[in-house]
Amino acid sequence: MDSGTIYVRERGSLRRVSDIVLAQPEPVPSCRRANPLVLRKEHFIFTYNAEGSLRYTTKSLFDITLLFVADNIHHVDSLVGFPEQIGAKLFATAEENHVFLNVDISTKALQLFSDAYGKMVLGSLCLRNRFPLLHERMNEIKTFNSLKSLDLFGCRLGDDHEIFPHLISSSLACCLVYLGIGGNSLSDVGLQRLTAPIRMMKKGLDCLQFLDLSYNPISERAVRYLTCLPKLEKLDVSGTCLKLCSKLKTTMYDLLGLLCSEKPLDIFDHLRCKTEGWAEQVVNQWETNGLQMPKRRKIDESRTSALHFFGRHKFVRDVLNAAPFVCERYEEDMGGRLQFYKPAADSHISEKGTPTKTHQHRHNFTKRQRDTETCDSSHQQPTKRLCSSAFSEEDMDLLNSY
Secondary structure: OOOOOOEEEEEEEEEEEEEOOOOOOOOOOOHHOOOOOOOOOOHHEEOOOOOEEEEEEEEOOOHHHHHHHOOHHHHHOOOOOOHHHHHHHHHHHHOOHHHHHHHHHHHHHHHHHHHHHEEEEHOEEEEEOOOOHHHOOOOOOOOOOOOEEEEEOOOOOOOOOHHHHHHHHHHHHHOOOOOEEEOOOOOOHHHHHHHHHHHHOOOOOOOOEEEEEEEEEEEEEHHHHHHHEEEOOEEEEOOOOOOOOOHHHHHHHHHOOOOEOOOHHHHHHHHHHHHHHOOOOHHHHHHHHHHHHHHHHHHHHHHHHHHHHOEEEEEEEHHOOOOOOOOOOOOOOOOOOOEEEEEOOOOOOOOOOOOOOOOHHHHHHHHHHHHHHHHHOOOOHHHHHHOOOOOOOHHHHHHHHO
């Protein structure tokens, strides 16, 4: 196997493959064990008989093959077309062998499974207050392209984070329904940058229905940036700079068609946020492995010591020991809760606290929006649309950066 030629049958044709190095087993004294195809200890099942004597049986050829493919998953070109049952067993075998902990091959391996099985690999991801995991496994997290729910509450995203382009990418546009980016110090500028490609190119977050922007320093100005979300039904802006008043209610309904909810909305309850899919245990392995890295801890200590030598010990200590953003009374703070929802189509706009002229404003806004879409579809004034005052020079720069 070391010096021979490797042939692969793919799509009904046989081809020769070069420059492939198969995964080598752990070194053992016997030279016969150097060949990865030689039966290893993992190929046997050890049990005890009724008399207490040790006995062993070999695993099936299918299980041995799964183990071999899992160890060399980074050499697999595609899993598209393989049955889901085979994919699930192969993923479980790779997980048991800690294949996804290897930074060199984990990204490619997860991309391989995500392209073939989509939401079955991971349909919901909760990274609430787990910002170290997000930053350490950013490349792997970007491979989950079929997420329906993503909670990034308290992950210190700020106004310009590298995950923003992934949130509005075409891979998530047709599946992401819930997005939680609360408690991330996201300002009006950050929300403008996040939605700029969507507002200008009309692509991204097409299916988003629930958005959590709570505990971010955003103002009423940021509401207009959300008009690019066509299916937005529920919005949480608790703990922001927005204050509940008749003007805010009118603005919310005129721009987004949302009404203020007197009762807490269940969709924004953290208890409903879970990580679900084949990769659920993989995410837990990443977090556990990150907590058990003495080398990384030594690096942090040496870095802290070096900065202490230059007189910055207190600053570094505060940064390293800073706790993630956690609202301790989030569930109890019922008075400060500010959530909006879209009423049913057959409901009457006469609820308590809703302005009486809101329906007429909404009708006029919808009419103007339809007129705008008609003009856009006719392609009679393309230059005027691109040079509209709604998009500033900063928006154009953001579009070019994407």
